[in-house]
Amino acid sequence: MKSFKLLTFFLVFFLGGGLALCLSASATQPQIVHHDLEVQLFPAEGRLEAVDRLSLPDAPPSVRLFLSPQASITDIRLNERTLGHTFNNGIINVRLPAEFRGQPVTLEIYYEGRFTDTPPQDPIMTEDPSFGVAAAISPQGTFLAGGSGWYPDPRQGNAAWRLSVTAPPGYLAVSAGRLEEQVTTAEYSRSVWEESIPLSNLTVSAGPYEVKTVQVGDIPVSTYFYPQTQELAPTYLDAAREYLELYEDLFGPYPFAKFAVVENFFPTGYGFPSWTLLGSTVIRLPFIVETSLGHEIAHSWWGTGVRVDHAQGNWSEGLTTYVADYLFLERRSAEGARDYRLRILRDYASLVTPERDFPLTRFLRRTDRPTQAMGYGKAAMVFHMLRHKVGEEIFWAGLREMAETRMFDQVSWDDFAALYSRLSSTDLQAFFDQWVRRPGAPILSLENVEVEHRDEQWYISGHLLQKTRPFDLRLPLIVETDGEPLVRWISLKERENHFELRTADTPRRLLVDPDAHAFRRLHPKEIPPSVNSIRGSENLIAVVAADLPPATADAARLILRALRQEGIRVVDEKQIRPEQLGTHDVLFLGLPRRFANALLADTGLSFDEQGFTFGEERFESPQAALFAAVTPKDFPDRNWAYFIPASPEAARDAARRIPHYGRDSYLVFDQGENRVRGTWEVRESPLIQNFNSSETIQ
Template sequence: MKLMKLTILMATIGLTVAILWQPVAEAVGDPTVHHDLELELFPAQGRLEAVSQLTLPQAGASARLFLSPQARVSEVALNGASLPHNFTGGILDIRLPTEVRGRSVTLAIHYAGRFTDQPPQDPVMTEDPSFGVAAAISEQGTFLSGGSGWYPDPRLGKATWQLSVTAPPGYLAVTAGRLVEQTTTAEYSRSVWEEHIPLTNLTVSAGPYEVRSIQVGEIPVSTYFYPHSQDLAANYLEATREYLELYQELFGTYPFEKFAVVENFFPTGYGFPSWTLLGSRVIRLPFILETSLGHEIAHSWWGNGVRVDIAQGNWSEGLTTYVADYLYLERSSAEQARDYRLRILRDYAALVPPELDFPLARFLRRTDRPSQAVGYGKAAMIFHMLRHKVGEEIFWGGLREMAETRLFDRVNWDDFASLYSRLGDTDLGPFFEQWVRRPGAPILSLEDVQVRRDKDQWHLSGRLSQQEPPFVLQLPLTLETEGESVVQWITLDDHETHFTMTVADAPRRLLVDPDAHLFRRLHPTEIPASVNSIRGSGRLLAVLAEDLPAPTAEAARLILQALRQQDVRIFEEGEVCPEQLVEHDVLFLGLPRRFADPLFDGTELSVDREGFAFAGQRFDGAQAALFAAVTPRDAPDTHWAYFIPNSPESASDAARRIPHYGRDSYLIFDQGENRARGTWDIRESPLIRNFNFLEAAP
């Protein structure tokens, strides 16, 4: 029998990882259950033995508990007396005595079970790469997810916890809450944790850890790393210190009793209340320390602290992305912040066609790249626009007030609207209504722009239009001149609005929202061809180049699976003609003889029989592979991509890596490492007007 499978986001081995936070929500007003769990782990056998002292605040005629079918229940007792029970199909039904009904009762449930889920050894990119690993006990390590049924659970909402884990010497356990005891003797190790903050479930990790700790104020911060990873501990402790200090300054007191960074024996990237669980290969990726760790710590306030009322959609991923991933770049430079906002717009345009779009009020969790583009990217931009609308003091003050007054409460988008409407003394209901409950984004066009000179002044006029139905927008027009640039904010609340500008210096270029402060749907010409252009295409064809050797061609097909385009038909190069490709996006496997010109058009790329070159650097080795996506000049509404590996081995390796570089136009891999990446500059935009003159007649 298989465990009940938990939908968890996990990293592909050796590649980038997407950190997952699971929202913690409970039924407000429900009485609190208490779990007192005593576990003994037998890692060599993949087994546990346990006693659950389960306190139910109000007994009924019976208790219905959920427990993994892989468990075996030996006894259920109340006050030392055995109770009749039935355990079938993962449901434990217990008949309770009449005299205890309506009272608080504590049941003692004795059970054992084997939990041996196996992570795959050679995974291919998938949007939900949990691979069914919900509970596993091994000598390498133990992972027992809160949804796997490793303990009997009435699922009544909120619960408090005490957990005692006995294991072989040096085999330590970690979970949410406060560490009460952690000892190792020659015969056993014992870890005891307690959590008084109500949680809906409890996840546990255990393994042969070495622990290092520091204090950040009153907060104990620890790393639970394997011996071979101890060289990373100091950096993780220091980074955690910096993130905690930053967020306490922004949001107030840290909500939990500790924070722990825990190493896992398979490549996870999980976030839980007061701890995060990262795979051995994951913790060595530089961006985890620089970005993802801070993202998980920010969830201590947003999601795990102030919790999500999921009935109106999950706001916490967008807010956490904004105050973590985005904020780090903003504090580094304005240019990096602008690039991040622009990447959000490009992801949305490339991955979320209008027919698949949905309102933020329906976003629950990331299930694929399109849902991420909405629930993380669009939501982050909503908070960015809100910040611009209410100002710095009100925006950050509002978050501090929310964290202080609604800690461990469930909060929805309406709560944010009410808070900022009060603080800003203006009704923000319509703002949240159009961005949260309405799908889509405005599509803008700059039209009928004219310039005339009148003596010492230049007069510019034009129209800014949007497609129906209109959004209510405030956005900047930037006019670059021979002197200083002039910025004019305009309101667009109908199909179109007219504008005029008068300047003293000759105009050079007019741009609409050049710094990408507004969430909108980009025009095709504003989206450089990229990995995401191919991943998100609904009209993709694949063409197998004639000169690609058969073993390499077979391995190269893996890229279609990695990009979730495995159902796309593959044509032989000789089977297609140019007319068939005009209306399609195309992925070429190998360099085609007849369709190679777009690849070389202004890209600094060249390909021959020995390998390929980019910007003057040659890549002739068998371990090299090239991916490049371009927009053909003769078909500007399409994207063509070329996957050119030098061997079957490089094809297989690069295919697994490429999906993790979704925003890049070109990628070069060699010896298992990324050697070059980047995004092409856009050629034109309907929101830019260039004025190619030195003087204009008066």
């Protein structure tokens, strides 16, 4: 199964081409607050009426509650006694009678609210996975996010929950926990959920759902889809069963009472304890079942199950990426796993400049593509390197033990270091310190490589240099020969590390870690130009081709917003001199004839007045658009890209899609579909030494 790319498609992390993950706060406490919420939804009016019976284990002199300013208080009672209160700027203050102080009490808070956040009708690329929607009630659907203030919140840590939602007939609600009741009649529908596992907040979704359920052992797995999406329910249920069985085998019992896949009326990719919320446009994408779903179910163990101690950074996105996105590819093929590791390294090098780098202890959530490259990508590589260091058996046994002993507890990077140090009988604190607490990554190169043939043996020697403060590394050196390749693992701890190798077969190439098992910063020659190269550029300018029609040029500018480069300088082709381009990365809008050679050379592209040809495929439709990132020969340290749409409509459609193909070098869209995509081949690296010349091999 493939990786979770939902967040790289619509949201950001989201997903964690991820996911926007709602984490619960801390370990189970002896005495916790309990919410008993009874809610009535009026979708046509965008409002709710509710009572929250809020049980406090130890009544203070006064209670401070947080409730959205979009709500109004009807009454607050204690033992049928109305209490005075104030409600200003979202804060309720209630003073409790002296005789109740220090005792368990249940406040009844009656309120109503109108929640009408409007999802965007025409979303471009955004780093906000909510699209600005925190609380919305409508006939199409309801989304009330935990933390949005849709219920009175004392913010006293985790709480237990009972939620009863009454709505029009057929309008069902989903939330965390176990389903206690779900009925629909000619007059109303009612959904009742109960969650005894303490959670820091509660989110609810509701809509005109049809429900399908299968049992996976003792766990009910359900889809809450709109009627027009019902044909997809069996596919999602079958896939969810496979993922649950896989992860129970790897990590132990599923920790929640159910799992539900819920459809949303705007394009979210959210993960909550025991359910996921996917937008209607997302849920129909053919790859989501093989990508998003497995990632989300893995979060049930890592993030919503075993929870994050945010004081040391958020490890859960990296671990979930590793045991979902990466592991699915690894189980398919070694080549797919290698490609994924290389993509992580390329994202890091393209998006995270040394000035923007930071230690993983500072990663809390994805806010943009560079933070995703760190908290999802680099963190996943930390777990990969840990797996190599301690071995298969210890690595997976450690995850099973962590899930068994720390479920619903807060866990830190230090906890992982202590666990694996004990299991491996090795002090791993230095390993975690260098990869988690230290920013940056090693920059490596081969130097002074020599090869000598004597006594029927080939002797290869040289140095591996680290160009920054040294990391403690263990890397494979591979000598490709006329026979079997020679593989040797060497340790690097200094800036300059000498090595010597010997083989009986004629050497052809020396490669250092060609399968990308170690995290490092790639050399620019190792990074094919890509969408991310342009997105991550800090000195980009845009050049509008002279013959691009004005309406198409105006529509093409949308790509600047989609790539979050809307503030850059935009100039016309006639206003720019060739030498000026050598100091910038450049995004060309249209094909500027004066600067076409860089695009056409060695790319398989050709243009004429009717359209363009890529390889052997011809595109002449007014709906066609091309994006191609290249390295110009005259300026090898620069990244250029060409966005060439055939019409305003093609420009608007492609501009929205291009950011979701961040690792690709070239893309062709036609009739609203991606028709061609790929990455240019890398031919040079400072970690590759060729021995093919007669000057090298004597």
